[in-house]
Amino acid sequence: MGFLKRTNKKFDYQPRYYKGEGNPFKIEHKLDQFRTTAGKNKNLKGKFHDAIGDLKNSDKKTNRTLIIIISILVLIFLYIIDFDLSIFINN
Template sequence: MGILKLRKNKKFSYTPRTYDDKGEGNPFEIKHKFDEFRKTVGPNKGIKGKFNDAFDDLKSNPDNEANKRILIIVAVLVLVFLFIIDFDLSIFLPK
């Protein structure tokens, strides 16, 4: 170990466990497994393009049961919140 001599780093021939032997793709790329099926993932767009893609994705989604379930849960939570703060719901009813 010389005072002015820098130490060299060790080199290893490392291949990741999940690396495909065929050499397809980058083994270090982190990619979500559903990215290829979504329209909203991809190059950066303006806010209008993002909203249009999100609405198209929502419309083309065949699983509308989950959307209805989420809306029902949100409505129930809003009603519980209004009940807790003693909000008068009679203003929404006709006289």
């Protein structure tokens, strides 16, 4: 009566692209290590404090680039809506 005694088969499953580092089933975003809002500060106040600290300590070159990009986008928006500067001239 060997057909009644069945043992479960054990498989040594390993994911296809697993390189052996950590748990392959742990769901974690690839960019979490670079985010300022991810990490030890789980509460909202801590996240805002870290984000404001990063903003204060940023490069001046980065700020200049950001201002240039925003100004170009504003000019493109004004061109699209046909903004007329003649409303500021008093005749």
